[in-house]
Amino acid sequence: MKYIDVAVGVILRDNQTYVCLRASDKHQGGKWEFPGGKVEEGEAHEAALGRELQEEVAIVTTFCEPLIMIEHDYGDKCVRLHVYTVTGFDGEPTGAEGQPGxxxxxxxxxxxxFPAANREIIDALMARQVKR
Structure with missing residues (x-):
C-alpha cells in the first residue's frame, strides 16, 4: 500500500490550537483538521510544513518540533502524518485558501x-500538556 506523506502543524498559543474546516467535497470533508498538506517528492518534512502553513494559513513558522508520526489506512487511501507542534510563528493564522478556521x-x-487519523494527534497533544 502506498502512503501519502503529509506534514501537519499543531499551531499552539495560550492553551489553544488553530484548526481549519475541510471542504465538504474533500476526503473527510466537513471535519476540522490541523493545517498542513502533502510532502512533495524530495522535500524535507519540516520544509513541507513551512510551505503548507504559509499557503494554507498565511503564517511563517519560526519554531516547531516533532510531536508524533502516524500511519492511518482510511480504506480508500493511506496517509503518513508527520505532526509538529508550532509554537513560534509570524503572522496571524487565517484561512488563506478560503477555508474557515x-x-x-x-x-x-x-x-x-476530526478525521479518524487525528485522534492520535489529540492524544499526543493531551499527553504533552500533562507533562508541562
Missing part, C-alpha cells in the same frame, strides 16, 4: 469533530 481551546478538542 478558528482557535480552539485544547480542552475542547473532540475526536468526533
Amino acid at each position: 478558528k482557535w480552539l481551546a485544547l480542552d475542547n478538542l473532540n475526536y468526533d469533530d
